[in-house]
Amino acid sequence: MDIQVLKTLYSDYGSMLFQGILDTLFMVFASVAAAYIMGIPIGILTEVTRKGGIRPLPVLNSILGFIINIGRSIPFIILLVAVMPVTRIIAGTTIGPEAATVPLIIAATPFVGRMVENSLREVDAGVIEAAKAMGADTLQIIYKVLLPEALPSLIMGASLATITLVGYTAMAGAVGGRGLGDIALRFGYYRYEADVMVATIILLIIMVQIIQSMGHFLSKKIDKRGKGEN
Amino acid sequence: MIEVKQLTKEFSIAKNKKLTVLNDVNLVIEDGDIFGIIGMSGAGKSTFIRCLNLLERPTRGSILIEGVDITKKKGRELLSLRKQIGMIFQNFNLLMQKNVSKNIAFGLEITRVKDYKIPGISDEDYKKLGFFKKRSLKKKEIGRRVDELLKLVDLEEKKYEYPSKLSGGQRQRVAIARALATNPSILLCDEATSALDSRTTESILKLLKRINEETKVTIIMITHEMNVVQKICNKVAVLDKSEIVASGYTREVFSDTSSEIVAQLLGGGEE
Numbered sequence: 001m002d003i004q005v006l007k008t009l010y011s012d013y014g015s016m017l018f019q020g021i022l023d024t025l026f027m028v029f030a031s032v033a034a035a036y037i038m039g040i041p042i043g044i045l046t047e048v049t050r051k052g053g054i055r056p057l058p059v060l061n062s063i064l065g066f067i068i069n070i071g072r073s074i075p076f077i078i079l080l081v082a083v084m085p086v087t088r089i090i091a092g093t094t095i096g097p098e099a100a101t102v103p104l105i106i107a108a109t110p111f112v113g114r115m116v117e118n119s120l121r122e123v124d125a126g127v128i129e130a131a132k133a134m135g136a137d138t139l140q141i142i143y144k145v146l147l148p149e150a151l152p153s154l155i156m157g158a159s160l161a162t163i164t165l166v167g168y169t170a171m172a173g174a175v176g177g178r179g180l181g182d183i184a185l186r187f188g189y190y191r192y193e194a195d196v197m198v199a200t201i202i203l204l205i206i207m208v209q210i211i212q213s214m215g216h217f218l219s220k221k222i223d224k225r226g227k228g229e230n
Numbered sequence: 231m232i233e234v235k236q237l238t239k240e241f242s243i244a245k246n247k248k249l250t251v252l253n254d255v256n257l258v259i260e261d262g263d264i265f266g267i268i269g270m271s272g273a274g275k276s277t278f279i280r281c282l283n284l285l286e287r288p289t290r291g292s293i294l295i296e297g298v299d300i301t302k303k304k305g306r307e308l309l310s311l312r313k314q315i316g317m318i319f320q321n322f323n324l325l326m327q328k329n330v331s332k333n334i335a336f337g338l339e340i341t342r343v344k345d346y347k348i349p350g351i352s353d354e355d356y357k358k359l360g361f362f363k364k365r366s367l368k369k370k371e372i373g374r375r376v377d378e379l380l381k382l383v384d385l386e387e388k389k390y391e392y393p394s395k396l397s398g399g400q401r402q403r404v405a406i407a408r409a410l411a412t413n414p415s416i417l418l419c420d421e422a423t424s425a426l427d428s429r430t431t432e433s434i435l436k437l438l439k440r441i442n443e444e445t446k447v448t449i450i451m452i453t454h455e456m457n458v459v460q461k462i463c464n465k466v467a468v469l470d471k472s473e474i475v476a477s478g479y480t481r482e483v484f485s486d487t488s489s490e491i492v493a494q495l496l497g498g499g500e501e
Contacts, residue, residue, distance in 0.1 A: 130323035133283055133418075134337040134408075135312035144340070148327050225326045226394035 005195070013196055016183065021203060023097045024179035027169045031101045032162050035108035042068070042109070043116025044142060054128065054146075055138050064113075071110030077171050079107055100177030104168055112161050119153040120146050152223035159215020163208050170204075180204055232259040232282070232416070232448070237291035239277050251277045253472040255291070259465075261415075264442055264449045266463030266480070268456065268495060273469045275452035279418050282450065283315045284308060295416075313341055316409030316447075320421035322401040324393040330404050331376050331389045337411040338372045379407035383437065399430035406437065410447070417441075419451035423458055431455075435462050456495050460484070468492060 046064045049057040074082070080103045084094050091099040123146055131145045147154075170181025180200045188197025239252040251274045259265045269275050280286040282293060284300065292299045303311055324333050342365060380386045383403040393401055402422060409417060419438070423431040439462045442449050453459060459466050459480060466484075467477035470491045476483050486492060 124323070124326075126319060126321050126323040127325060129285065130317070130319060130405075131336070132285060133312060133315075133317040134340065134412075135309040136336075136340050137309055140340045144336070145325065149325060151327065223327070224329075224392040224394060 009195055009199060013199070017180075017196075017199060017203065020178070020180040020183045020200065021207075023177075024166065024169050024181070024204075024207070027097045027100050027104060027172060027177065027179055028162060028165045031104035031108050032112075032158070032165055034101070034105045035112045035161070035165075036158070038105075038109045039112025040116055042113035043120065044146070046113065046117045047120040047146070048138065048142065054132075054141050068110040068113050071107070072114065074107075076103070076107050076168050077174070079103055080172060080175055095176035095178075097178050100169065100172035100175075100179075104165060104172060107168060108161060108165055111164065112157075115157040115161060116154065119150045119157050122153055123149045152219040152225075155219040155222070156215055159211050159219075162211050162215075166204065166208055166211070231261055231294075231296065232257075232450075233292075233294040234258075235292045235294070237278075237281060237293065238289050239274075239281060239286060240289045250472055252281070252288075255469075255474055257467055257474065257477065259448060259450060261448055262442070262446050263465055264439070264451070264463045266459035266466040267450065267452045267469055268454065268459050268466060269452075269469035270495075271454060274472045275454075275469055276420065278469065279317075279420055279450065279452045282416070282418055283312050283317060313337065313412045314414050315416045315418060316412070316414040317418040317420065318402065318405045318409050318422045320424045322393070322398075322405045322425075324401055324404055324408075326393055329390050329392050330380070330385065330396075333393065333404055334376045334379050334407045334411055335372050337408060338367050338375060341412055342366055375411060376407075379411060382410070382441070383407045397430070398426050399433060402426065402430075402434050403437065406434075406441070410441065410445070413445075414447065416448045416450065419449060419453075421453055422451060424453065424455065431458065432461075438462060468495070 042064065046061060046068065048054050049061040049064070051058060051061070053061075083103050083106055086106075087094050087099050087102040090102050093099050127149060128141060128145060131141050136144065169177065169179050170184065173179045173182025174185055176182075180203055184197045184200040184204075187193040188200075234255055234257040237252055237255040238250065240248045240250050243249050255278065267275055267278060277286055281288050284303065288301055291301070293301055300311055325336065328336070376389075377386075380389055383406055385400060385403050385407070388396065388400060388404075393404065396404065405422075406417075417438075422438075423434050426434060435458065438449055438451075441447060442462075451458070451463070463480050465478065466480045468475050468483065468489075468491055475491055476486065476489055484492060484496065
């Protein structure tokens with residue numbers, strides 16, 4: 001690909017691709033933020049109430065597990081269509097990036113909840129026992145032991161969730177959500193303009209790489225455990 | 231004084247199937263004792279020590295501390311009791327994302343004035359504190375106590391290190407400081423030296439002995455290592471297959487060669 005091709009590509013589609021990046025970023029970060037606001041409490045509750053957890057509540061735990069599993073077993077492309085009535089009530093429309101965040105949040109929340117739960121479960125049971133022995137109550141164990149000890153893992157989880165959502169936004173694009181995925185589909189699939197599609201793929205790869213590296217960097221930076229030690 | 235009376239702990243492992251881990255255990259531990267409980271693995275030692283701060287609830291029997299049965303305690307009362315009983319572990323169980331100072335401060339940060347037993351202040355004095363006994367400890371008070379404890383365990387220069395940078399012995403010193411932060415009257419040691427080499431074990435035992443002499447804290451330690459008991463415990467109980475088979479002053483128990491399990495333990499200790 002010589003430089004001239006890139007130049008025409010830029011002048012013809014530059015502003016559209018730029019808008020696509022903005023739309024994708026908006027969809028990803030708005031839904032990740034909302035999914036975490038709801039997913040963190042769900043994850044904490046599931047971990048704490050499980051059998052052998054800090055405060056076992058089997059009934060609540062099964063209900064939460066059931067809800068999470070339902071949310072996770074519906075393929076996103078189907079969920080997108082299925083929740084359209086809900087989307088219309090909340091966003092007033094079913095097209096555009098704002099409307100797309102509704103199904104994205106619905107899909108991401110159980111995913112985030114499960115990931116938070118898994119991160120918290122990695123915390124050494126001995127440390128929790130020590131906190132109990134010191135007379136910590138359930139809330140103190142959550143805030144002062146579970147969350148701080150699991151923080152590096154929670155951050156890795158957040159970058160994974162964000163990357164997964166980048167993929168989801170491409171599907172949201174297919175039903176009118178706009179963003180890079182939408183551009184790739186329209187030009188690559190419907191109009192056979194492979195160069196635009198390749199450009200969007202490269203942009204998506206860069207985006208994912210940046211998110212992954214940032215998550216990795218942050219997680220490592222705050223982790224006070226030495227390399228390879230418990 | 232701690233009186234353990236007819237303590238039994240059963241775990242239900244299946245419907246109508248129970249596993250008896252402790253069977254009718256009776257023990258008296260005097261204030262200031264360093265009391266060893268020795269036994270093979272699976273004898274019930276871990277469960278026993280966890281009954282003393284109700285990490286495990288006994289199925290039957292009672293545990294009297296200063297004449298009060300603790301086995302009925304629940305909620306706030308239980309949390310407050312646990313602040314009077316320190317505990318250290320085989321694997322130290324330090325908070326890996328917090329530095330030494332923060333680890334030691336943990337127990338203090340979750341404690342209100344009324345549960346923080348300052349030596350020399352009587353219960354009556356605490357009652358006079360009225361409203362103030364309900365407040366949390368202040369940063370300054372916590373900081374002062376942490377420095378005191380760092381000095382006690384001889385780790386002043388490691389104050390801002392993270393546990394991953396410390397040796398096993400140093401980690402256990404941090405754990406000891408953390409367990410003693412709220413001035414407990416009892417310190418439980420759960421195989422506290424089993425993960426340490428013999429030289430480090432020696433220094434930790436010395437430290438525990440010194441703390442016992444200085445603060446009069448009652449130390450209860452479970453172990454499978456004979457030499458640990460011989461070195462610092464003034465009294466010992468031998469736990470075998472869920473039951474106490476011998477107990478008394480260390481020298482007397484270990485000189486009774488007619489007991490098969492004692493002979494076995496003594497043999498194991500020489501390895």
